[in-house]
Amino acid sequence: MLDLKAIREDPDAFRAGLARRSEAHARDIDRVLEADRERRSLTAAVEELRAEQNRVSKAVGSAAGDERDRLIASVRDVSDRLKQLEPRLADAAEELGGLLARLPNVPHGSVPVGESDEENEVLREVGERPSFGFEPRDHVELGERLRVIDLERAAKVSGARFAYLLGDAVLLQWALVRFCLDLLVAKGFVPVVPPVLVREDAMFGTGFLPGDEAQIYVTRDDDLYLVGTSEVPLAALHQREILDPADLPLRYVGYSTCFRREAGTYGKDVRGIFRVHQFDKVEMFSFVAPGASWDEHELMLAHQEEIVGALGLPYRVVNVCTGELGASAAKKYDLEVWLPGQGRYRELTSTSNTTDYQARRLECRVRLAEENRPVHTLNGTACAVGRTLIAILENHQREDGSVAVPEVLHPYLPDRMRALAPRS
């Protein structure tokens, strides 16, 4: 949610900022201003009547006889007029709220303008792409030969875009999770296993609703939403709280399964486990003071680079363009890993600075000397397990179909797992 008072004070700045996403959003500023004028004018009228009603009603309490009857008669008229006006105010407030809820965050000035990932700005490439003396296999083929990924049976049981992870891939998963957790806990992140079913207001607060309903699983009988990322329950952790500035920054690292419907992606990434309905992810989430989020964003990116670098994966960092920004993000970095099986860089992690956008929707504030203000929140992938497995399989594969396991994971694995070997 954008700051309505700030929009009122400097609408041009918001128009210009949102225009970098789309002209339609820029025009919405005018609708917001109009709805705001309407709501404020009705608010003034209603509150004046309420003040009158309170005054006279209070006098009724201490009056008696004719005087009492006369007062009740006069205030009844005020109450009747209120009953006319109050629904109009409610409508106006809802109109304004609806418009405001649909406006995305204003992109930071450093975000490149663009519509698709073609326009993302590549900041740097790190690590050396492997050169094979043979034709590299993709993760589906490697996974089958290693018998660690079973897509056919998953389709039988659950449908397309599901997978069974088996055997050493499972051990690898826990090693990855523990590696990330240990690394981040050492940096002060509090580990969390959050709920993965949440109420609507958590989805609203994080900016996924309204807007992304087509991508979200909903339970039929309980009106609970399955989270597509633990960002949702982590952000909502401090919903409707006023935080002590001395407690900031608050840094959490969540581990959870994530659920995504992936509606409308039918032709895309159909092979393997790159894009599935269910995957596990380790996620960073920070609550910081309003002035501190840009530094925190760079810090999160650094943590991501440390993790991916430690796994020996070649990657590049991109500054995601306005058209590919989520509604709540003011700026987003993607870390794209090189996938030999696809011969291109693909998104492995991402980190967004949502500034005060989520915090305002979640009513998560910090008590400052002048006033209580929304905190800033940031999220970043520490490890999307499925995609990281893909990257490890494809980058560390050998000609015989075995796969070297990154050294940093060895302490978390049995000795025999210095490499994954196909069973013949």
Added chain:
RNA sequence: GGAGGCGUCGCCUAGUCUGGUCUAUGGCGCGGGAUUGCUAAUCCCGUUGGGGUGCAAGCCCCUCGUGCGUUCAAAUCGCACCGCCUCCGCCA
């Protein structure tokens, strides 16, 4: 799943039966001040969160879990929902 109890301004608490002087009581905590040669103690003032209006001081509206309703008027009465607790049943 069944039965019962309870949600008050950070924490505890009075008020709810019997609607109006509730502008929500008191304590603790917290902030500021006064006094006392330190520590301590005592006293005074302040201390929910939003919104509207105004240059400002201020004034006004909403907020007693949430919403809707009854009423001139709701912490107080009714309904629904949310949450917590106890007992029974079931369960990893």
